[in-house]
Amino acid sequence: MAPSGVDEGRVPRIVRAYDASRRWFEVSLTVARGVFVGAWLGLLDRTALHATDELYYRRTRMYHDDQYNLSGFFPWEMQAFERHFQSCHSVLVTAAGGGREVVALERRGLAVAAFECHPGLAQRANELLQREGLTARVTLAPRDECPSGIPTCDGAIIGWTSYTLMQHASTRMRFLKQVREHLRDGAPLLVSVFARREALRYLRIVTATANVLRALRGLQKAELGDDLGPNFVHHFTEDELAAELEAGGFRLAEFSRVGSPHAIAYAVGASDDPSVQRSASDEEEAESSCGRVATEQPRDGPTGFDLRDTPHL
Numbered sequence: 001m002a003p004s005g006v007d008e009g010r011v012p013r014i015v016r017a018y019d020a021s022r023r024w025f026e027v028s029l030t031v032a033r034g035v036f037v038g039a040w041l042g043l044l045d046r047t048a049l050h051a052t053d054e055l056y057y058r059r060t061r062m063y064h065d066d067q068y069n070l071s072g073f074f075p076w077e078m079q080a081f082e083r084h085f086q087s088c089h090s091v092l093v094t095a096a097g098g099g100r101e102v103v104a105l106e107r108r109g110l111a112v113a114a115f116e117c118h119p120g121l122a123q124r125a126n127e128l129l130q131r132e133g134l135t136a137r138v139t140l141a142p143r144d145e146c147p148s149g150i151p152t153c154d155g156a157i158i159g160w161t162s163y164t165l166m167q168h169a170s171t172r173m174r175f176l177k178q179v180r181e182h183l184r185d186g187a188p189l190l191v192s193v194f195a196r197r198e199a200l201r202y203l204r205i206v207t208a209t210a211n212v213l214r215a216l217r218g219l220q221k222a223e224l225g226d227d228l229g230p231n232f233v234h235h236f237t238e239d240e241l242a243a244e245l246e247a248g249g250f251r252l253a254e255f256s257r258v259g260s261p262h263a264i265a266y267a268v269g270a271s272d273d274p275s276v277q278r279s280a281s282d283e284e285e286a287e288s289s290c291g292r293v294a295t296e297q298p299r300d301g302p303t304g305f306d307l308r309d310t311p312h313l
Contacts, residue, residue, distance in 0.1 A: 034202045037228045038209025045219055046167060049232045050143055053165060056231040057097075057118050064124050069098040070132075074160075076259025077101075077190070084188040084253075084264050088154035092182055094146065095159030096138045099125030105157075106134045113150050113182075115141040116159075144171050146178035156183055158191040161260060164233045168220060169244055176248020185269030189250055195261035196225060196235040203227065203235065236261075 044052065062068050073081060085091065089110060093101050096114040098121050105112045106129075116122040116138050125138040141147045144166050156179055166172045179189070196203065203224060210222040225235040241263055242252040250265035 030202050031205060034205025035209050038206040038222075039213065041206060041210035041222055041226060041228055041232075042213025042217070042219075045217075049167060052228075053231040054118060058120060063098045063121055065098070066128060069100045069125070069128055070103060071100065072104045072107075073101070074259055076256070076262065077104075077157075077160075079258075080190050080262065080264055084190070085155050088188070090151075090153040090155075092150060092153040092156040092179065093159060094156065094179065095162030095165075096125055097121050097159055097162075099128050099138060101157055101159060102129065102136050102138065103132065103134065106136050112136040113139075113153060115139040115147055115150070117141055117143045117145075144175055146175060146182065150182045152182055152184060153187065154184055155188045156190070158189070161192050161194065161233075163191050164194045164236070165231065166234070167226070167232055169223065173244050173247045176245065176250065180249035180267055183267045185267055187267040189245075189265045189267065190262060191241075191245075191265070192260040192262040193241060194227075194233050194235045195257060196237060198237075238263075 057063055072078075091105050091110050091112055093105065093112060093114040096102050096116045097118075099114075102112050102114045102125065114125075114136060116125065117140070119140060122138045122140045129136055129138070139147055139149075158179075163172060166175060183189070203226075206227060207222050207224050210226065214221055223234065225237075225240070227233050227235060238255045241255070245252050245263065245265045249268050251268050252263055252265045254264040256262055
């Protein structure tokens with residue numbers, strides 16, 4: 001039944017005017033926001049973007065709050081942990097923040113190695129861990145780097161959405177390779193991100209605007225998915241995340257948008273890596289043609305470290 005005063009199939013002129021102006025207004029807001037964010041993304045270099053990130057986490061009191069840091073895993077984290085980390089005895093936590101994941105893991109009887117690049121958060125985490133009588137400590141580490149002194153672990157958690165704060169795919173893939181060096185073959189990795197389903201108009205405008213200014217300033221190009229919200233973040237597609245994980249030495253096993261968008265990946269061993277298999281096959285063929293017998297080389301890398309011997313604040 002048509003509303004009173006409106007014939008079925010006919011829309012009053014005033015309603016059409018409202019609908020058109022509303023759509024124009026929303027598009028204008030999207031364009032204006034995209035240009036604004038893109039302009040600043042083009043003007044802020046890596047050092048400035050890191051400073052905005054540090055300012056954001058200094059002002060966001062949640063990460064400094066004991067109640068939050070003692071609240072344990074989020075439901076989606078708990079589900080991922082129970083499904084993929086049950087065989088782990090030690091876990092590496094990157095971007096540990098105020099210590100929420102570290103506390104949750106040690107209270108479940110796991111040994112934890114952890115690091116954080118924000119000095120204030122690392123200090124708060126260690127104060128909390130000491131007050132709670134826990135043995136784990138959070139090491140202060142350089143931004144976007146995995147410390148070399150971390151022992152080999154059975155699994156790893158990249159702190160909540162911290163992966164999305166790293167600027168440029170090359171930085172993220174280098175970081176994943178560094179993390180992979182401290183994990184056993186087949187170790188599970190949990191990483192949470194900001195997700196996008198497609199290349200949205202807003203993100204296209206941000207990238208195009210930013211790259212005009214970045215080209216003029218000689219800065220590294222922005223990537224589709226880069227944003228300021230208010231600090232730097234990158235929005236991923238599932239395929240993009242899977243490709244970065246593969247380049248970093250991991251195989252994507254599961255991607256979910258339940259809770260925070262997140263993925264479970266597994267550290268690829270030599271027997272699982274096609275490139276390594278091809279290399280080994282080539283070596284064996286070459287040695288066979290020379291009449292030599294190929295022998296297995298000892299695996300490099302430390303094993304058997306006590307996680308509680310890692311340096312900390």
